[in-house]
Amino acid sequence: MKDPRTQRTATERPSAQDRLSTGQRVAFPAVGLGVLIGLAVAPVPTLVGVVAVVSCLYLAVFAERLVLISKALRDPGTVTIGADQARAYPASKLPVYTILVPAYREPEVLPHLLRAIAELDYPADRLDVLLLLEEDDDETYDAALTSAPPEYLRIVRVPYSEPRTKPKACNVGLELARGELVTIFDAEDRPEPLQLRRAAIAFQQVPSNVVCLQAKLAFFNHEQNIITNWFTTEYAMWFEQMLPGLVRQDAPIPLGGTSNHFRAAVLTELGGWDPFNVTEDADLGVRLHRFGYRTLVLDSVTLEEANSDAINWLKQRSRWYKGYLQTWLVHTRNPVSMSREIGFLSFLRFNLFVGGTPLLALFNPVLWALTLMWFAGKLGFIAHLFPTWLYFIGLVCLVLGNFMFVYCNVVAAHATGITRLVTRAVLSPAYWLLMSLAAYKALIQLVVAPSFWEKTTHGLGGGAVLNTETSLNAEVSNVGV
Numbered sequence: 001m002k003d004p005r006t007q008r009t010a011t012e013r014p015s016a017q018d019r020l021s022t023g024q025r026v027a028f029p030a031v032g033l034g035v036l037i038g039l040a041v042a043p044v045p046t047l048v049g050v051v052a053v054v055s056c057l058y059l060a061v062f063a064e065r066l067v068l069i070s071k072a073l074r075d076p077g078t079v080t081i082g083a084d085q086a087r088a089y090p091a092s093k094l095p096v097y098t099i100l101v102p103a104y105r106e107p108e109v110l111p112h113l114l115r116a117i118a119e120l121d122y123p124a125d126r127l128d129v130l131l132l133l134e135e136d137d138d139e140t141y142d143a144a145l146t147s148a149p150p151e152y153l154r155i156v157r158v159p160y161s162e163p164r165t166k167p168k169a170c171n172v173g174l175e176l177a178r179g180e181l182v183t184i185f186d187a188e189d190r191p192e193p194l195q196l197r198r199a200a201i202a203f204q205q206v207p208s209n210v211v212c213l214q215a216k217l218a219f220f221n222h223e224q225n226i227i228t229n230w231f232t233t234e235y236a237m238w239f240e241q242m243l244p245g246l247v248r249q250d251a252p253i254p255l256g257g258t259s260n261h262f263r264a265a266v267l268t269e270l271g272g273w274d275p276f277n278v279t280e281d282a283d284l285g286v287r288l289h290r291f292g293y294r295t296l297v298l299d300s301v302t303l304e305e306a307n308s309d310a311i312n313w314l315k316q317r318s319r320w321y322k323g324y325l326q327t328w329l330v331h332t333r334n335p336v337s338m339s340r341e342i343g344f345l346s347f348l349r350f351n352l353f354v355g356g357t358p359l360l361a362l363f364n365p366v367l368w369a370l371t372l373m374w375f376a377g378k379l380g381f382i383a384h385l386f387p388t389w390l391y392f393i394g395l396v397c398l399v400l401g402n403f404m405f406v407y408c409n410v411v412a413a414h415a416t417g418i419t420r421l422v423t424r425a426v427l428s429p430a431y432w433l434l435m436s437l438a439a440y441k442a443l444i445q446l447v448v449a450p451s452f453w454e455k456t457t458h459g460l461g462g463g464a465v466l467n468t469e470t471s472l473n474a475e476v477s478n479v480g481v
Contacts, residue, residue, distance in 0.1 A: 013287060014333055016326040017276040019450055021333035044384050051385050051394075054363050058397040061356045062404060064349065068245025069408060076244040079206060079213060080299040081198040089201055091123045097196050098128040098179030098264065102169040103187040104455060107143035109305075113187050114147055122196040127152040128178045132169040135160045163451040166257070167273035167280030174264075174272045183261045190220060190303040191259060198300050199261040206296060211266040212288060213298040214243065215259035219306035222418060227313055228306040229424040230431040235306075236421075237412035242353075243297050251349040252289040252342065254282035254327070259302040266293060276451045277330070279323020282354065286331055290341050307456065314438050316456040321358040321442035326450065328355035361439035364432060371398065402429070 014021075020028070038046030101113065117129060131149075133141050135157050144155050156176060158169045170184060181200060185191060192215075199213050206213075216239040222232035239256075246253050260281065270287060273280040285295060307313040331338055331350065339347040374382045386394055409428045413421035445452060 013271060013274070014330045015274050015276055016278075016283070016330055016450065017274075019446075020329065024329065024333060047385050048387065048390065052390050054367070055390060055393045055397055057356065058360065058363075058401060059393060061352050061360060062397060062401040064352045064356075065242075065408070066404065068249070069241045070245075071248040072241045072244040075248060076240070076297075077247045078244060078297045078299045079202045081201050083194060086194045086197040086201060087121065089197060091126070094123060094126050094197070094200050095180035096126045096128055096178055097122060097200065098130065098173075098177035098182045100130050100132060100170050100173040100177070100182065100184045101187065102132040102166045102173070102184070103137075103140055104134050105137055105140055106187040107140045109188045110140060110143050111147055113185070113189065114149065114153075116190045117153075117185070118150065119193050120191065120196055121193045124150065124152055129153040130173040130176060131155045132158055132173045134158050134164065134169070163276055163453070165275055165278060165280070165451065165453045167277065168275035170280070171272040171275060174268060177264055179264055181261060182264045182267060184258050185302070186258045186304065188305040189258055191215070192300050192302065195259070195298075195300040195302065196261075199298055202296075202298060203261075203263065207294075209292065209294050210296055211263045211293045212253075212255065212285070212295040213261040214253065214255055214295055215261065215298045215300045215302055216240075217256050217259060218301050218303055218416075220303040221306055221308065222416075223420065224306070224308045226424055226427075227310060227434075228308050229421055230428060231306040231313070232416065232418070233409050233413045233421050233425050233428070234431075236416050237408055239297070240412060240415060241408065246349070246353070247295070247297060249346075249349060250294075251346050251353070252286040253295040254279075254324070254354055255285035255295065257281045258304070259300075260295075261298065274330075277323055277326050278319050278451065278453055279327060282323060283327045283330065286327060286350065286354065289346070290331070290338065309457075310434065312457050313434065314441060315454045317435065317438035318441040318445065319454050319456075321361065321439050322446050322450070324354055324358045325442060325446050328358075358439050358442060361432070361435045362443060364436045 035046060035050065038049070099117065101117075103110065103113075117127075120127070129150075129152055131144055131153060133144070133155065141155065141157070149155070154176070156173060158172050161168070174182065181196075181203065183196070183199070195215055199215070202213055203210075217235055218239075219228060219232045219235065222228050243253060257279070266288075270284075270291060274283050277283045288295060307316055328351070332355070335347070338350075342350070370382055370385070373379050406426065406428055409425040410422055413425040445454075
């Protein structure tokens with residue numbers, strides 16, 4: 001019997017278009033005013049209370065991540081379709097597959113994408129590829145026309161309207177999709193050739209309420225510099241530890257922005273993506289869970305280009321953090337209702353994972369500064385902020401928490417089989433500083449430009465992009481995810 005939650009209409013879904021609900025507009029200023037009054041009346045107890053709340057949040061996130069990792073290591077829970085099984089499956093039984101490719105001013109990487117799609121082991125007469133280009137993007141449009149696109153590729157000009165975001169373009173593509181299954185590839189993606197076959201077969205084997213399969217993501221330019229080293233390790237931890245752990249916990253899954261495969265009918269039923277959310281993938285993953293649907297991780301890899309430039313990385317990561325904050329705000333507008341829908345534990349995990357990820361990045365510099373001031377100057381007022389009971393909580397977070405996060409990075413780096421990543425993983429606290437800068441940028445943009453899509457520049461991977469077609473299988477083997 002169909003879950004009653006799926007009877008809602010798309011018009012009932014909350015959207016990031018509305019920044020805050022009425023309750024949030026009241027609650028957030030009220031909390032802020034309460035803290036200010038507390039600081040004026042009883043500053044030390046108030047600051048102790050704030051530090052206690054933040055420390056308990058750290059402790060909860062620390063404990064939750066340990067649970068995620070332990071579950072993922074014991075049983076990754078990924079859906080695996082062997083290569084021989086995928087190749088042997090009759091082409092006549094494969095469904096029509098729609099591939100959405102949103103791109104904007106990326107003519108330089110378009111040829112590589114078209115080559116990667118051409119190398120997909122899937123019948124051409126069952127492919128439906130939609131290249132989604134903004135109306136003013138003449139340079140990519142001209143590049144697509146001159147590349148002699150195959151018959152299964154349609155070029156769609158997305159009419160100008162606000163917001164100018166990837167999810168808005170994907171919604172246009174979803175309306176035109178002919179496939180029973182739908183996936184998204186970004187312009188720089190290099191999907192494993194058997195990925196569509198694996199996903200199509202997997203959808204026939206998993207329960208009907210599993211409507212999304214998230215393929216794993218890795219990078220083809222992981223050796224370019226220290227930023228791509230860190231980024232590759234982070235992705236390995238994300239797709240080998242975090243997402244499988246969330247699956248094992250039956251928690252909401254914040255999807256990756258690419259290589260997620262859907263049953264098209266359900267995606268249409270839910271109204272597609274929220275065009276005002278700049279991490280539309282995370283929002284959709286949570287919304288699927290709220291409607292009673294489930295997501296699993298598919299054992300197939302898509303190679304992407306890791307940002308090798310710090311400024312470009314900050315643009316991308318601040319957009320991700322802003323979208324996580326948007327998703328958290330949207331789905332906590334009625335916390336009692338959401339808790340009833342998905343269960344209290346899943347609701348708690350959603351808050352710790354989706355809300356906690358950007359919030360901890362915001363808190364980190366403050367706590368680092370307090371720690372440095374204490375060791376450097378033994379400032380007395382800092383001691384007053386940490387009474388004995390709170391001191392030990394803070395000590396656990398400082399020592400065990402930071403050790404655990406570094407250790408997880410080292411384990412993820414070691415699992416890739418790339419020796420260089422292990423030594424760089426030990427230096428991951430420097431990467432956390434970049435994350436905090438991105439989080440503060442995200443917070444500012446959340447206030448002044450919530451739906452602004454800050455474009456990530458691709459094609460900075462240099463020779464790695466040019467060599468991808470000949471080294472795809474080797475890279476997948478090396479990355480080990």
